[in-house]
Amino acid sequence: MTSPPVLHAEFLKIRTLRSLxxxxxxxxxxxxxxxxxxxxxxxxxxxxxxxFTALSGVLPGQIAAISFGAMAVSAEYxxxxxxxxxxxxxxxxxxxVAKLTAIAVPTLFVGLATAFAALVVARAGxxxxxxxxxxxxxxxxxxxxxxxxxLMALSAAGLTAVLRSGVATLSVxxxxxxxxxxxxxxxxxxxxxxxxxxxxxxxxxxxxxxxxGPWSGLMVTALWTVAAMLAGAxxxxxxxx
Amino acid sequence: xxxxxxxxxxxxxxxxxxxxxxxxxxxPGRVTGFLGPNGAGKSTxxxxxxxxxxxxxxxxxxxxxxxxxxxxxxxxxxxxxxAQAAHGSRTxxxxxxxxxxxxxxxxxxxxxxxxxxxxxSVARRRVKTYSLGMRQRLGIAAALLGDPxxxxxxxxxxxxxxxGIIWIRELLGRLAEExxxxxxxxxxxxxxxxxxxxxxxLGRGRLLADTPxxxxxxxxxxxxxxxxxxxxxxxxxALSRYGHDAVQHEDGxxxxxxxxxxxxxxxxxxxGVTLLELAPEEGTLEQAYLDLTAGEAEFTAQPQxx
Numbered sequence: 001m002t003s004p005p006v007l008h009a010e011f012l013k014i015r016t017l018r019s020l021x022x023x024x025x026x027x028x029x030x031x032x033x034x035x036x037x038x039x040x041x042x043x044x045x046x047x048x049x050x051x052f053t054a055l056s057g058v059l060p061g062q063i064a065a066i067s068f069g070a071m072a073v074s075a076e077y078x079x080x081x082x083x084x085x086x087x088x089x090x091x092x093x094x095x096x097v098a099k100l101t102a103i104a105v106p107t108l109f110v111g112l113a114t115a116f117a118a119l120v121v122a123r124a125g126x127x128x129x130x131x132x133x134x135x136x137x138x139x140x141x142x143x144x145x146x147x148x149x150x151l152m153a154l155s156a157a158g159l160t161a162v163l164r165s166g167v168a169t170l171s172v173x174x175x176x177x178x179x180x181x182x183x184x185x186x187x188x189x190x191x192x193x194x195x196x197x198x199x200x201x202x203x204x205x206x207x208x209x210x211x212x213g214p215w216s217g218l219m220v221t222a223l224w225t226v227a228a229m230l231a232g233a234x235x236x237x238x239x240x241x
Numbered sequence: 242x243x244x245x246x247x248x249x250x251x252x253x254x255x256x257x258x259x260x261x262x263x264x265x266x267x268x269p270g271r272v273t274g275f276l277g278p279n280g281a282g283k284s285t286x287x288x289x290x291x292x293x294x295x296x297x298x299x300x301x302x303x304x305x306x307x308x309x310x311x312x313x314x315x316x317x318x319x320x321x322x323x324a325q326a327a328h329g330s331r332t333x334x335x336x337x338x339x340x341x342x343x344x345x346x347x348x349x350x351x352x353x354x355x356x357x358x359x360x361x362s363v364a365r366r367r368v369k370t371y372s373l374g375m376r377q378r379l380g381i382a383a384a385l386l387g388d389p390x391x392x393x394x395x396x397x398x399x400x401x402x403x404x405g406i407i408w409i410r411e412l413l414g415r416l417a418e419e420x421x422x423x424x425x426x427x428x429x430x431x432x433x434x435x436x437x438x439x440x441x442x443l444g445r446g447r448l449l450a451d452t453p454x455x456x457x458x459x460x461x462x463x464x465x466x467x468x469x470x471x472x473x474x475x476x477x478x479a480l481s482r483y484g485h486d487a488v489q490h491e492d493g494x495x496x497x498x499x500x501x502x503x504x505x506x507x508x509x510x511x512x513g514v515t516l517l518e519l520a521p522e523e524g525t526l527e528q529a530y531l532d533l534t535a536g537e538a539e540f541t542a543q544p545q546x547x
Contacts, residue, residue: 005313005342005343005345006343008343009343012338012339012342016331019330075328079323079326079327080326081328083291084322084340086292086293087291087320088314088344089343090291090309090311090314240288240293240294
């Protein structure tokens with residue numbers, strides 16, 4: 001689908017823009033800090049879920065992942081940058097696959113490291129309250145969290161290619177995640193479970209109910225992501241640069 | 242041998258026809274000036290050649306192939322479309338490294354073109370600290386990166402200082418001498434006249450002329466001879482005796498239309514008229530261009546959108 005030189009160029013683009021590694025650093029720092037806070041505060045909530053409490057830092061932290069995906073693509077929509085990129089790599093599909101790969105790989109690595117760090121610091125704060133968590137649940141939470149933030153970054157990347165603007169993407173996705181999901185959070189067991197962020201977050205919980213499980217939830221999020229990426233690919237391939 | 246072949250090319254944006262059944266060929270070994278007012282379709286044509294925009298109909302080929310089918314195209318075609326294409330937060334060198342990586346061009350070419358465009362000393366500074374002229378040089382560096390046989394530059398001297406304009410003129414001449422195909426767009430007449438060997442002139446998306454530059458000027462602007470003398474009456478008598486059509490200007494010099502310096506010189510000697518100045522007045526590209534576009538009634542009636 002893509003070729004090593006094209007992939008190399010796309011990785012180099014991300015490495016040579018300070019704001020992009022910065023966004024990944026923010027994903028790590030933000031998530032870990034909020035998880036540490038959540039771990040240190042009380043556990044009086046009757047619906048307390050130790051795994052979700054430990055990984056809850058990713059709820060604000062995912063904004064950094066979304067920004068990373070959006071900015072990595074939106075950099076192409078300034079001052080004719082896309083024309084230069086496509087003059088160098090005129091096979092547009094191949095170029096877009098390389099771009100998405102260069103977004104996915106570092107996000108996944110940083111996401112996994114972030115989830116692991118968040119879990120460690122939060123469990124230190126939770127102490128015995130989290131003693132019921134098994135290793136399998138820990139691993140599922142960390143891997144699931146890494147995949148979840150990667151899917152969110154890729155969704156943002158796909159949407160940015162459609163809207164051709166990072167600002168437009170962020171002003172769609174961030175209110176969606178902050179507002180819509182919180183408003184309908186209580187309406188569990190409804191169609192809201194199938195929203196991209198809600199479905200993918202099931203994997204962050206120790207216990208879950210409803211139609212979707214941890215992995216089927218991530219699959220639902222992945223389907224949303226694939227839709228966003230296909231729309232982005234269609235836009236890149238069809239439109240004049 | 243790599244030429245650019247544009248065949249019956251048409252591009253419509255909505256109802257506006259930016260390029261209208263355009264056919265021309267850009268040959269290697271000479272600098273072809275791509276002339277026309279803003280909005281005439283020069284940039285659109287370049288984008289169509291690079292496969293960035295899709296033509297409504299017709300084809301644009303480079304060396305007989307459609308650009309998107311080229312493998313590692315920067316090694317065949319180098320283009321400057323927009324000096325703002327480099328991301329402001331990247332260094333100039335990183336900008337070129339990214340492009341080089343995508344086409345497996347070694348990093349020593351990056352340093353070579355930075356040197357060649359005079360950017361070596363600022364290569365590790367971020368592009369947002371560059372002046373417009375430096376960005377323009379970076380765009381030209383990117384075009385030269387793959388040592389391509391075909392070079393297309395859209396308004397390359399935008400923002401360049403006088404020294405830079407001389408530099409680009411010499412660069413274009415050298416590229417053509419090396420046998421490359423060089424297409425350079427401009428809306429500035431004097432500048433184009435200083436570097437072009439051949440002209441492709443567009444107006445409202447249509448081809449107005451495709452001729453060698455000298456021929457273009459000679460076909461449209463009558464040659465004249467400029468004379469100054471101490472004895473206006475004797476000169477006038479001599480000129481009318483030989484049937485020359487001459488006009489005296491306010492500052493005292495004369496212009497003789499449809500004449501050659503050799504004839505006027507001999508005539509003056511025979512008539513014993515003292516000459517202080519005898520010089521051919523070459524037509525300028527600007528005059529020729531205005532003559533061409535004046536003939537296009539439709540073209541001048543409606544102003545172009547920029």
